[in-house]
Amino acid sequence: MVKKREIVKxxxxxxxxxxxxxxxxxxxxSKVFSQVKANRDNLPPNLPEWTPDLGPGVDVNPxxxxxIFEENVIRRNVPWLTASAESSVNFTPLQDLEGIITPNxxxxxxxxGGVPEINxxxxxxxxxxxxxxEMIFTLDDLKRFPQTNKFYFLECAANGGMEWKGSQLxxxxxxxxxVHNVQYTGVKLSDLLSETGLKPKAKWVLAEGSDTSGMxxxxxxxxxxxxxxxxWAMNGEALRAxxxxxxxxxVPGWEGNMWVKWIRRLEFGDKPYMTREETSKYTDLLSNGKxxxxxxxxxxxxVVTSPSPEKPILQKGVHQIRGLAWSGxxxxxxxxxxxxxxKNWKTSKLHGPVFSKSLSRFTFPLNWNGEELLIQSRAIDxxxxxxxxxxxxxxxxxxxxxxxxxxxxxxxxxxxGKVENVRLG
Amino acid sequence: MFGLAKLFISTVCFLLCxxxxxxxxxxxxxLGKIATPxxxxxxxxxxxxxxxxxxxxxxxxxxxxxxxxxxxxGCHGDFGEGMDxxxxxxxGEDTLDTHDPLKTTGSYWxxxxxxYDYIYxxxxxxxxxxxxxxxxxxxxxxxxxxNDIIDEDFVLSNKNIGKIEMxxxxxxxxxxxxxxIDVFSGTPCMSDCDVPITIIGKARDIDVxxxx
Numbered sequence: 358m359v360k361k362r363e364i365v366k367x368x369x370x371x372x373x374x375x376x377x378x379x380x381x382x383x384x385x386x387s388k389v390f391s392q393v394k395a396n397r398d399n400l401p402p403n404l405p406e407w408t409p410d411l412g413p414g415v416d417v418n419p420x421x422x423x424x425i426f427e428e429n430v431i432r433r434n435v436p437w438l439t440a441s442a443e444s445s446v447n448f449t450p451l452q453d454l455e456g457i458i459t460p461n462x463x464x465x466x467x468x469x470g471g472v473p474e475i476n477x478x479x480x481x482x483x484x485x486x487x488x489x490x491e492m493i494f495t496l497d498d499l500k501r502f503p504q505t506n507k508f509y510f511l512e513c514a515a516n517g518g519m520e521w522k523g524s525q526l527x528x529x530x531x532x533x534x535x536v537h538n539v540q541y542t543g544v545k546l547s548d549l550l551s552e553t554g555l556k557p558k559a560k561w562v563l564a565e566g567s568d569t570s571g572m573x574x575x576x577x578x579x580x581x582x583x584x585x586x587x588x589w590a591m592n593g594e595a596l597r598a599x600x601x602x603x604x605x606x607x608v609p610g611w612e613g614n615m616w617v618k619w620i621r622r623l624e625f626g627d628k629p630y631m632t633r634e635e636t637s638k639y640t641d642l643l644s645n646g647k648x649x650x651x652x653x654x655x656x657x658x659x660v661v662t663s664p665s666p667e668k669p670i671l672q673k674g675v676h677q678i679r680g681l682a683w684s685g686x687x688x689x690x691x692x693x694x695x696x697x698x699x700k701n702w703k704t705s706k707l708h709g710p711v712f713s714k715s716l717s718r719f720t721f722p723l724n725w726n727g728e729e730l731l732i733q734s735r736a737i738d739x740x741x742x743x744x745x746x747x748x749x750x751x752x753x754x755x756x757x758x759x760x761x762x763x764x765x766x767x768x769x770x771x772x773x774g775k776v777e778n779v780r781l782g
Numbered sequence: 783m784f785g786l787a788k789l790f791i792s793t794v795c796f797l798l799c800x801x802x803x804x805x806x807x808x809x810x811x812x813l814g815k816i817a818t819p820x821x822x823x824x825x826x827x828x829x830x831x832x833x834x835x836x837x838x839x840x841x842x843x844x845x846x847x848x849x850x851x852x853x854x855x856g857c858h859g860d861f862g863e864g865m866d867x868x869x870x871x872x873x874g875e876d877t878l879d880t881h882d883p884l885k886t887t888g889s890y891w892x893x894x895x896x897x898y899d900y901i902y903x904x905x906x907x908x909x910x911x912x913x914x915x916x917x918x919x920x921x922x923x924x925x926x927x928x929n930d931i932i933d934e935d936f937v938l939s940n941k942n943i944g945k946i947e948m949x950x951x952x953x954x955x956x957x958x959x960x961x962x963i964d965v966f967s968g969t970p971c972m973s974d975c976d977v978p979i980t981i982i983g984k985a986r987d988i989d990v991x992x993x994x
Contacts, residue, residue, distance in 0.1 A: 571903035646879030
């Protein structure tokens with residue numbers, strides 16, 4: 358009887374500790390976790406401090422969140438990159454993730470006017486222009502179409518853009534984190550178009566967002582009919598607000614800017630629209646002053662997520678080099694790993710599932726004896742395309758490019774196990 | 783469309799395994815509603831390079847100066863030079879092939895229509911789609927004038943926005959030539975590869991990485 362009362366008291370004490378106090382201790386715990394060694398009192402043969410007490414019940418956390426010890430696993434931004442946080446970007450912490458799925462709350466954000474708050478009851482998708490019937494769909498209408506579930510990576514064309522001229526940002530997150538990979542649920546655009554019909558002259562689509570930036574991109578009709586989706590869910594739940602809630606466009610394998618979020622309209626026309634995002638931005642300025650336009654596909658790329666600048670090697674002995682690879686042209690066929698700066702390569706283990714236009718996971722065993730390493734990875738996709746060196750890209754495209762840097766990165770592992778982003782030449 | 787042509791198209795589509803239903807004028811699911819012309823008009827705000835979609839209206843740079851100063855200059859500067867870190871709208875000519883290219887509406891944008899389209903849909907930043915049609919033409923005319931593309935009394939309108947000659951009109955290359963490097967050359971090198979392995983730069987030395 359006495360014992361029972363104590364347990365109840367224990368729960369109450371925890372409850373009372375909610376709010377400010379709990380937040381304070383949370384911040385401390387995580388610092389402790391990342392900087393200080395384990396608490397011996399919790400190690401065998403002792404009884405760990407969490408064992409005797411009851412933990413929070415099922416009514417405490419109706420929407421689950423990560424363990425407080427994972428509070429370092431967050432999106433991060435680079436404040437100096439942009440003038441305003443509303444038109445800016447943050448980065449996925451790839452170095453902390455496993456497998457191929459990006460958790461919804463960690464998918465990088467890029468928007469041009471902040472995140473709008475859209476009541477799904479007020480949501481409408483308009484289809485107009487060169488169609489037989491100009492139409493409007495509610496979210497409920499969309500969900501009544503035959504649905505499809507697909508895994509796709511979404512990569513910003515500017516991922517790695519700061520690294521064109523040389524190594525700038527010392528982190529896997531900041532140099533590769535403008536990519537995420539989730540399972541989408543939605544309707545094929547080709548199915549939607551069976552309702553509106555399509556005039557034979559329709560060759561281009563303007564996709565338009567309903568946020569304050571009114572994001573717009575032109576997409577050729579072949580791509581729209583091939584595999585584009587209108588989606589309302591990611592990883593099994595409604596889209597996150599910052600990912601386009603309630604509805605976004607999915608343009609598999611092509612640059613993220615085209616995947617218009619908060620999409621309100623698709624207009625069919627016979628010519629491209631030449632929006633600001635496909636003229637002023639998302640064009641590739643060559644050294645002769647001319648710029649490539651409509652460079653949509655994201656070419657094969659890979660990154661070693663661990664070891665990486667954020668994931669130093671802490672001990673000698675066996676480790677697993679872990680990484681991700683993807684290609685906008687299809688499936689990843691193979692990923693090679695080098696630990697000597699690209700002089701010698703070995704083929705890594707590619708883990709399933711390997712989907713087309715999706716992140717794929719690779720690992721490679723490493724036995725580290727405290728020597729300096731130059732770690733690289735090199736992706737090869739099913740078309741035979743091999744991820745290039747930055748010098749090859751620079752030779753053809755010059756130094757003024759921002760977008761489409763899919764080159765091989767180099768992590769220098771120092772003798773003390775610390776890892777940094779370096780450029781070889 | 784004529785019946786025969788339609789038959790031809792759907793046969794071709796069928797042969798190519800392209801979704802035939804796309805061209806069908808019969809609805810399959812009977813979902814959604816027909817949009818009224820007013821509904822479409824309200825949302826169809828895009829303007830194409832040839833001027834298609836440009837709303838009826840006009841304005842010149844003289845009239846644009848005042849409204850620009852009022853709603854745009856705070857961020858983009860009185861002369862489009864860009865305050866603090868906000869984007870420049872003017873200048874940059876003859877810089878595109880240098881080590882420090884400056885891309886502005888004047889030096890880089892191939893079409894004036896894009897200025898109308900973008901400024902109306904997205905500016906002023908955080909108060910988009912609040913300008914009137916004439917105000918938008920006036921402001922576009924003012925920025926074009928600051929870039930020495932039109933005279934200050936030139937009346938920009940839906941009739942001529944598709945005909946403005948932008949300096950960098952021919953500055954863009956199509957189609958995408960990628961893969962643009964020799965990456966299909968059989969098996970990639972696996973051992974003793976001829977690659978540079980000297981460290982020529984470290985991100986740590988540049989020291990611009992944010993810290994927690």
